[in-house]
Amino acid sequence: MIIDFNKLNEITMPCMNNGTGEMTVRMYNDEKYRIVPTAIHPGGSIGLHTQNSGDDMNYILSGTGKAVCDGAEEELSAGVMHICPKGSEHTIINTGNDDLVMLTIVVAK
Numbered sequence: 001m002i003i004d005f006n007k008l009n010e011i012t013m014p015c016m017n018n019g020t021g022e023m024t025v026r027m028y029n030d031e032k033y034r035i036v037p038t039a040i041h042p043g044g045s046i047g048l049h050t051q052n053s054g055d056d057m058n059y060i061l062s063g064t065g066k067a068v069c070d071g072a073e074e075e076l077s078a079g080v081m082h083i084c085p086k087g088s089e090h091t092i093i094n095t096g097n098d099d100l101v102m103l104t105i106v107v108a109k
Contacts, residue, residue: 003028005037017047019091034106040065044100045093054106056084058092063100066093076100 008026016023021044028035034053040046040063048068058067058081065076069090074082076092084090094100 003035015047017049017091019045019047019093021045021094032108034104034108036104037101038104039099039101040092040094041099042094042097046091048089048091050089051084051086051106054086054108056086056090057105058082058084059103059105061101061103063094063098064096065100066095067091068093076102 005026005028008028010024010026012022012024014022021041023038023040023044023046025036025038060076060078060080060082062078067074067076067082067084067090069082069084070088076082082092092100
């Protein structure tokens with residue numbers, strides 16, 4: 001299977017899950033997978049939420065940020081992957097001056 005993200009519409013999402021600021025995404029979503037190249041813009045965050053659909057894996061491509069999963073804080077930078085297990089509560093915050101760019105993959109369980 002090939003997914004050409006260049007052919008998917010870019011979507012701007014303000015205040016995702018009651019977070020702050022904006023992020024842009026190109027989203028592939030079916031019954032098995034959610035694959036989302038994401039840019040959280042400076043000052044933006046994904047609000048605190050429970051991860052219900054499956055383990056949420058976020059590979060950081062560029063920028064800096066912070067993830068909080070079940071109260072534990074983790075620093076994010078290029079080359080790091082944050083994994084939030086299904087059923088956990090988490091947020092991701094852009095702490096830098098540039099976009100926090102990541103590839104998010106969720107496999108339905």
